[in-house]
Amino acid sequence: MKNRLTEELLSYKVLSGTPGLSVLTDEPMSNHSTFRIGGPADYFITPRSEEDLLFVLSKLKEFGERTLIIGKGSNVLFADEGYRGAVVCTSSLDRVIVNGSVITAECGASLTSVARQAARHSLSGLEFAFGIPGSVGGAVFMNAGAYGGEISSVTVKTKTIDPETFEIRIYEREEHEFGYRESVFRRTGDIILSTELCLTPGDAGEINGKMTDFLERRQQKQPLEFPSAGSVFKRCAGRFTGQMIEESGLKGLTVGGAQVSEKHAGFIINVGDATARDVLELIDIIKETVKTRFGCSLECELIYVS
Numbered sequence: 001m002k003n004r005l006t007e008e009l010l011s012y013k014v015l016s017g018t019p020g021l022s023v024l025t026d027e028p029m030s031n032h033s034t035f036r037i038g039g040p041a042d043y044f045i046t047p048r049s050e051e052d053l054l055f056v057l058s059k060l061k062e063f064g065e066r067t068l069i070i071g072k073g074s075n076v077l078f079a080d081e082g083y084r085g086a087v088v089c090t091s092s093l094d095r096v097i098v099n100g101s102v103i104t105a106e107c108g109a110s111l112t113s114v115a116r117q118a119a120r121h122s123l124s125g126l127e128f129a130f131g132i133p134g135s136v137g138g139a140v141f142m143n144a145g146a147y148g149g150e151i152s153s154v155t156v157k158t159k160t161i162d163p164e165t166f167e168i169r170i171y172e173r174e175e176h177e178f179g180y181r182e183s184v185f186r187r188t189g190d191i192i193l194s195t196e197l198c199l200t201p202g203d204a205g206e207i208n209g210k211m212t213d214f215l216e217r218r219q220q221k222q223p224l225e226f227p228s229a230g231s232v233f234k235r236c237a238g239r240f241t242g243q244m245i246e247e248s249g250l251k252g253l254t255v256g257g258a259q260v261s262e263k264h265a266g267f268i269i270n271v272g273d274a275t276a277r278d279v280l281e282l283i284d285i286i287k288e289t290v291k292t293r294f295g296c297s298l299e300c301e302l303i304y305v306s
């Protein structure tokens with residue numbers, strides 16, 4: 001079965017002349033997550049165009065394979081056992097078109113590079129996103145935000161595909177149901193194909209200045225020298241989670257290869273061969289300790305995939 005599906009996908013690649021469509025089998029997800037953790041996925045597929053993606057989705061449905069879409073893998077923790085099914089990565093769907101103050105970005109475009117393009121066109125509104133290591137699709141899915149900005153404040157339209165019916169749909173601004181690290185797509189399971197972002201004309205110097213400032217703050221405060229998935233938890237009752245974890249005396253706590261960062265207690269870092277099990281155990285300890293000390297039930301921002 002694995003061979004037949006792979007053959008069909010690869011023959012499409014030859015017939016359609018799309019050299020970018022890549023199909024790997026038994027691919028370690030540690031190679032595709034910023035945490036550098038995760039066992040093998042049965043298939044790891046990287047389509048190069050919307051047409052490729054549609055074909056891939058229809059084949060996966062025909063073969064009854066479970067399917068997971070990822071962008072840059074910067075907000076996921078893959079299980080040590082890996083993923084039974086196909087992980088479809090959007091990283092090659094990365095076209096970006098700037099038209100006046102509207103940027104249309106395909107789902108796999110890097111947030112940082114879109115922010116850079118906005119700055120090049122003297123467009124303000126995406127400065128906050130500079131340095132977030134995710135894709136536009138991943139950012140819209142979870143309403144990524146930083147330094148007072150959120151992707152929701154500039155998103156006007158999103159084009160999606162339903163992975164079951166393959167119906168293409170356009171979500172208008174109010175239909176995104178954005179909330180804190182929330183969007184309608186968490187509920188519907190629709191795959192984000194592209195998003196229109198409406199920005200504001202501004203001063204290139206000021207925009208670049210803000211982006212540099214945000215990046216420097218990240219470099220100063222975040223343990224970027226270690227693999228991680230960013231902040232593990234959401235804010236709890238408006239409080240800074242990192243501060244509560246620090247005040248609970250958990251900085252530096254280590255389970256296996258996973259450690260509560262000394263630099264930023266909201267981050268769990270992979271200090272060497274961490275397993276997903278190490279991270280999950282550490283998460284449980286943090287949750288329990290913070291609950292006892294502050295009465296806050298921490299909720300994960302990080303998405304566990306098994």
Ligand SMILES: Cc1cc2nc3c(=O)[nH]c(=O)nc-3n(C[C@H](O)[C@H](O)[C@H](O)COP(=O)(O)OP(=O)(O)OC[C@H]3O[C@@H](n4cnc5c(N)ncnc54)[C@H](O)[C@@H]3O)c2cc1C
Pocket residue numbers: 034068069070071072073074075076090107108131132133134135136137138139140141142143144145146185190191192193222224228229230231303
């Ligand atoms: C060092 C570091 C710093 C970070 N800083 C921030 C920060 O300041 N603010 C912040 O909000 N986040 C931050 N993050 C987390 C992460 O970068 C963001 O959440 C980012 O938006 C995730 O994008 P991604 O492409 O990596 O998503 P992935 O991790 O690939 O996927 C995350 C989820 O989105 C879904 N998804 C991805 N693409 C699509 C699509 N096209 N259609 C439908 N669903 C999709 C996936 O199925 C998965 O459920 C940080 C992470 C790291 C490692």
